[in-house]
Amino acid sequence: MPSLxxxxxxxxxTIAAERGNAVVKAKSLTIDNQVGAGDCAxxxxxxxxxxxxxxxxxxxxxxxxxxxALVQAGDMIxxxxxxxxxxxxxxxxxxxxxxxxxxCYITVGYEHE
Amino acid sequence: xxxxVPKPQFSVVIPPKLLQEGYLVSxxxxxxxxxxxxxxxxxxxxxxxxVPYDRSYILPTGAVGTLYRDVDFSNGSGAFQESIYPENQxxxxxxxxxxxxxxxxxxxxxxxxxxxxxxxYAQMYPDLTNANxxxxxxxxxxxxxxxxxxxKLYFVKDLAPLIMRLYVLAGVDxxxxxxxxxxxxxxxxxxxxxxxxxxxxxxVIRYFDYLRW
Numbered sequence: 001m002p003s004l005x006x007x008x009x010x011x012x013x014t015i016a017a018e019r020g021n022a023v024v025k026a027k028s029l030t031i032d033n034q035v036g037a038g039d040c041a042x043x044x045x046x047x048x049x050x051x052x053x054x055x056x057x058x059x060x061x062x063x064x065x066x067x068x069a070l071v072q073a074g075d076m077i078x079x080x081x082x083x084x085x086x087x088x089x090x091x092x093x094x095x096x097x098x099x100x101x102x103x104c105y106i107t108v109g110y111e112h113e
Numbered sequence: 114x115x116x117x118v119p120k121p122q123f124s125v126v127i128p129p130k131l132l133q134e135g136y137l138v139s140x141x142x143x144x145x146x147x148x149x150x151x152x153x154x155x156x157x158x159x160x161x162x163x164v165p166y167d168r169s170y171i172l173p174t175g176a177v178g179t180l181y182r183d184v185d186f187s188n189g190s191g192a193f194q195e196s197i198y199p200e201n202q203x204x205x206x207x208x209x210x211x212x213x214x215x216x217x218x219x220x221x222x223x224x225x226x227x228x229x230x231x232x233x234y235a236q237m238y239p240d241l242t243n244a245n246x247x248x249x250x251x252x253x254x255x256x257x258x259x260x261x262x263x264x265k266l267y268f269v270k271d272l273a274p275l276i277m278r279l280y281v282l283a284g285v286d287x288x289x290x291x292x293x294x295x296x297x298x299x300x301x302x303x304x305x306x307x308x309x310x311x312x313x314x315x316x317v318i319r320y321f322d323y324l325r326w
Binding site for chain 1 (some may be wrong): 167168170171172173182192
């Protein structure tokens with residue numbers, strides 16, 4: 001299972017790119033906000049463009065929130081596979097935050113299925 | 114108690130899912146006259162080549178029957194055409210098709226607008242705009258899983274367009290429909306005067322119309 005660490009940022013960070021024949025499933029998530037002041041609201045986002053369908057030859061891009069958690073300053077929270085069951089991205093998996101905080105680390109484990 | 118387990122009387126041999134080199138195929142008389150080159154003829158498979166091909170479509174859900182995607186397997190540059198028909202008269206494409214799990218269903222038409230899964234009573238045909246009949250004749254992912262595909266299609270040159278209509282069920286915003294195809298390319302050679310034994314052994318391929326008697 002691949003994983004990636006990013007820091008909290010208001011510009012969404014790409015965790016896993018979209019793959020044509022698979023969805024991206026979140027397998028683990030750790031948000032380490034132990035250092036520094038300020039809470040972080042973290043979201044997992046799903047970014048994709050639908051395929052053309054009847055009546056709509058060029059659908060627009062979509063950005064959908066699949067998971068959201070608020071981690072208070074001084075806390076570190078981990079979610080396992082059971083907790084994240086059902087969190088799956090049809091396109092690329094992104095992680096976004098409501099604040100920029102270089103000391104808030106987000107570790108995401110994921111798999112293409 | 115001491116027991117000697119006897120030798121089994123027989124063993125089970127599972128035949129291959131796809132046509133193999135040396136196999137015989139014959140095309141039934143129900144093929145339209147536009148397919149005279151193969152109609153009522155028997156062929157030997159001289160070569161095969163399995164070509165895997167995954168396709169996926171992210172589609173939204175919508176009000177009953179309003180949003181769907183037609184997947185046209187015929188050749189061409191149209192937005193919904195997949196171009197997986199043969200271009201040569203002596204080629205047969207045997208296609209296995211399976212779905213990854215998801216909240217969707219598929220309806221099948223040949224040619225466009227003519228369902229292959231009607232019942233006999235009036236109006237008992239698949240209809241995405243009807244809350245009940247949208248499930249009539251619908252193939253779901255569990256019917257033909259990606260890992261063990263059970264939908265099999267036969268394509269020859271100039272076959273009328275076969276349409277797979279994909280529809281995302283209510284209750285999800287979007288769904289990713291992943292379709293796994295294995296295209297078994299078969300090079301055919303006609304047997305001019307097949308023996309009775311060859312006729313008997315040949316796999317009979319009928320036209321899709323036979324599903325609509």
